[in-house]
Amino acid sequence: MTAGSEEIVVSHLTKHYKKLRAVDNLSFTVHSGRVTGFLGPNGAGKTTTLRMMLGLVQPTAGTATFGGVRYADLDRPIRHVGAVLEASSAHKGRSGINHLRVICSAAGLPRQAADEALARVGLTPAAKRKFKGYSLGMKQRLGIAAALLGDPRVLILDEPANGLDPEGIRWMRDLLKALAAEGRTVLVSSHLLGEMQQLADDVVIIAAGQLIRQGPVDEVLGSMTGLSQVRVRTPQPAELAAALSEQQATVAALPDGALTVTGLDAAQVGHAAFKAGVELHELTGERADLEQVFLQLTAGKAGIR
Incomplete structure (x- = not known):
C-alpha cells in the first residue's frame, strides 16, 4: 500500500446545540507523515469534531478539509479517508471477511482488498469466524481493516485501543506508526495518555470545545517547565x-x-x-x-x- 500527501485542515469549526457550544471556533492542522493525538477531557467536543470532519454532523460554522477538499466533495471518499468512530458493527452471522467484501462490493473495490486489509490487521486466522464470536479487540481490528480497504491517505480513529490487551495496544501503535511512515495522515483520539506519548508525533489538546494547545509532543512537554x-x-x-x-x-x-x-x-x-x-x-x-x-x-x- 502506498499513499500521497494529504493534510487535514480544521478552520474555525463550530457546533452549537441550542444553548450548548459543543465545539467553539476550533482550528488546527494535522500533518502528513505523522501521527497526531487528539486529546481532551470527556465532553470536550472531540467526537463531535470528528463527526463534523466526516460530514456526519452539520457544523454551525467553519470547515474541515482533506488536501483542501471537504469530505462531502471528495471523489470516492473511501480512497481518501478511512475512519473508525466506534467498534466495528456488522451482521452477527456474517464472517469478518464477508463483512469486508460487502463493503468492497458497495464501494467498487476489488475483492482482494478485503483479504489484504484483514491480513494487515492480523485477522486472517479469524477471517471465516462469525462476527458474533469476535471479542471487542477483534471488532476494533475489523473496523480498522474496513477503514484501510480503499488504501486511504488519511486515517481517523476514535479511541482505537478500546478493548485491546497490552499486546494489542502495542500492535496498534506499531501499525499506526507504520501507516504514518508511508506518508499518510493519522489522527487518533484517545484517553490513554501514556500510550499517546509513545505513539504521537504531534498533539492537539482541546477543552470545552476550544483549542488549548497544539504542536509536536516534545515541544508541548518542553513548554511546561514548571512541571519539570x-x-x-x-x-x-x-x-x-x-x-x-x-x-x-x-x-x-x-x-x-x-x-x-x-x-x-x-x-x-x-x-x-x-x-x-x-x-x-x-x-x-x-x-x-x-x-x-x-x-x-x-x-x-x-x-x-
Whole structure:
C-alpha cells in the first residue's frame, strides 16, 4: 500500500446545540507523515469534531478539509479517508471477511482488498469466524481493516485501543506508526495518555470545545517547565535543601532518601550544590509527562458549556 500527501485542515469549526457550544471556533492542522493525538477531557467536543470532519454532523460554522477538499466533495471518499468512530458493527452471522467484501462490493473495490486489509490487521486466522464470536479487540481490528480497504491517505480513529490487551495496544501503535511512515495522515483520539506519548508525533489538546494547545509532543512537554523536576541524591540533604531554597526552588524528600527539586533545572541544581560544597551521588532531570501536562492545561475547564 502506498499513499500521497494529504493534510487535514480544521478552520474555525463550530457546533452549537441550542444553548450548548459543543465545539467553539476550533482550528488546527494535522500533518502528513505523522501521527497526531487528539486529546481532551470527556465532553470536550472531540467526537463531535470528528463527526463534523466526516460530514456526519452539520457544523454551525467553519470547515474541515482533506488536501483542501471537504469530505462531502471528495471523489470516492473511501480512497481518501478511512475512519473508525466506534467498534466495528456488522451482521452477527456474517464472517469478518464477508463483512469486508460487502463493503468492497458497495464501494467498487476489488475483492482482494478485503483479504489484504484483514491480513494487515492480523485477522486472517479469524477471517471465516462469525462476527458474533469476535471479542471487542477483534471488532476494533475489523473496523480498522474496513477503514484501510480503499488504501486511504488519511486515517481517523476514535479511541482505537478500546478493548485491546497490552499486546494489542502495542500492535496498534506499531501499525499506526507504520501507516504514518508511508506518508499518510493519522489522527487518533484517545484517553490513554501514556500510550499517546509513545505513539504521537504531534498533539492537539482541546477543552470545552476550544483549542488549548497544539504542536509536536516534545515541544508541548518542553513548554511546561514548571512541571519539570530534578531528582538528586546526596549525603548532605539538609545543606543542599538550604542552598536550593536560597534559589527559590521547592525541595521535597522522597521515601528512598532522594530529593525532588522544582523550579531549577539539573544544571542549576548542580551549580548550587557545587557552590555550597555539597557532594552529589545522583542528579537527574525529569521532564513532565503528557498526563501531567494534559491535566495542567485542562484543569478547571469544563468538558461542555
